[in-house]
Amino acid sequence: MYAKLILEDGTVLKGKSFGAKTTICGELVFNTGMTGYTEILTDPSYAGQVVTMTYPLIGNYGINTEDMESSCIRVSGFVVKEYSVNPNHWQCEKDIDTYLKENDIPGIYGIDTRMLTKKIREKGTMKCMITTEDEGRLLEKLKDYKFPGNIVEQVSRKDIKHIEGAGKKIGVVDLGIKSGIINQLVSLDCDIYIFPQDIGSKEIVDYDLDGVLFSNGPGDPKEAVIPIKTVKELIGKLPIWGICLGHQIIALALGADTYKLKFGHRGSNHPVMNMNTGKVFISSQNHGYAVEESSFTKDMEKTFINVNDNTIEGFSSSDYNIKTVQFHPEEGPGPEDCHYIFKEWIEAII
Numbered sequence: 001m002y003a004k005l006i007l008e009d010g011t012v013l014k015g016k017s018f019g020a021k022t023t024i025c026g027e028l029v030f031n032t033g034m035t036g037y038t039e040i041l042t043d044p045s046y047a048g049q050v051v052t053m054t055y056p057l058i059g060n061y062g063i064n065t066e067d068m069e070s071s072c073i074r075v076s077g078f079v080v081k082e083y084s085v086n087p088n089h090w091q092c093e094k095d096i097d098t099y100l101k102e103n104d105i106p107g108i109y110g111i112d113t114r115m116l117t118k119k120i121r122e123k124g125t126m127k128c129m130i131t132t133e134d135e136g137r138l139l140e141k142l143k144d145y146k147f148p149g150n151i152v153e154q155v156s157r158k159d160i161k162h163i164e165g166a167g168k169k170i171g172v173v174d175l176g177i178k179s180g181i182i183n184q185l186v187s188l189d190c191d192i193y194i195f196p197q198d199i200g201s202k203e204i205v206d207y208d209l210d211g212v213l214f215s216n217g218p219g220d221p222k223e224a225v226i227p228i229k230t231v232k233e234l235i236g237k238l239p240i241w242g243i244c245l246g247h248q249i250i251a252l253a254l255g256a257d258t259y260k261l262k263f264g265h266r267g268s269n270h271p272v273m274n275m276n277t278g279k280v281f282i283s284s285q286n287h288g289y290a291v292e293e294s295s296f297t298k299d300m301e302k303t304f305i306n307v308n309d310n311t312i313e314g315f316s317s318s319d320y321n322i323k324t325v326q327f328h329p330e331e332g333p334g335p336e337d338c339h340y341i342f343k344e345w346i347e348a349i350i
């Protein structure tokens with residue numbers, strides 16, 4: 001069955017439908033990873049986005065539960081050049097077409113995703129629609145489409161979860177957390193409390209934690225109003241760490257600013273430099289916003305930069321015991337170079 005990918009600038013690309021046969025709109029972003037499509041599909045930071053993969057063959061090792069970063073598919077739609085009908089891997093549980101259908105998420109294949117990526121790089125990320133419908137006015141509908149506002153609220157957990165461990169007592173504020181982050185804390189034997197995004201600062205303090213981590217998550221950091229307020233109230237009271245959206249909201253809480261990148265960083269091989277050692281690590285990334293260096297407030301010090309475009313990839317504040325990274329030290333998917341960051345954070349607790 002034919003399907004169309006319609007872009008906000010009026011471009012219409014014809015392909016074929018796989019996954020669910022529904023019409024959806026979202027923000028079109030590209031990911032340059034050669035593998036890791038299951039982690040990408042299930043990463044809650046992609047909520048509201050349609051992901052196009054630059055690598056031409058997707059789904060060749062199938063889908064397995066262990067690779068999932070959350071309980072279901074989070075992207076709104078998926079765009080590929082070619083997908084595997086007969087995947088092969090010892091862990092393979094199902095093929096990608098079945099997985100998309102089970103989650104009611106549409107895909108489109110037969111798209112020249114490298115050409116599409118060049119377009120996004122030139123024009124910036126834009127809205128798009130995947131549809132199997134043929135009626136007119138689809139472009140008008142796409143132009144009228146508005147991104148969901150309370151997206152962090154939609155993906156964050158509603159209750160508090162405790163994962164028992166014998167080590168440090170760590171709170172994690174779930175803004176759309178990837179399971180890889182929890183797994184890293186579990187591997188360090190932390191006693192973990194995972195909180196919903198709207199937990200108040202007083203409740204966090206009452207847990208008498210050794211530190212609190214604000215997780216990754218979807219959307220514009222400036223819209224995460226409650227978590228920003230919570231960070232503001234916690235500053236100076238206990239060690240605070242942030243990953244990706246967490247890093248951005250901590251910067252906002254400290255009085256710095258964030259901005260939208262033209263097309264973001266999404267892939268498994270982004271080089272970042274540790275500013276203390278000068279050493280470069282290959283990192284996994286997925287973000288469309290960044291912290292503005294010129295807006296840094298007193299005591300904010302950059303700890304990592306992106307070697308490709310010099311944007312901020314991490315900062316610290318020694319006065320307030322804050323450490324953050326924009327990239328994903330838990331990887332999932334990507335290289336394990338940066339796992340050491342979790343260890344450093346936990347070991348630095350006195």
Ligand SMILES: NC(=O)CC[C@H](N)C(=O)O
Nearest residue numbers: 216217219244245288289
């Ligand atoms: N992975 C994330 O936490 C992404 C953060 C934010 N939504 C961005 O796109 O920049």
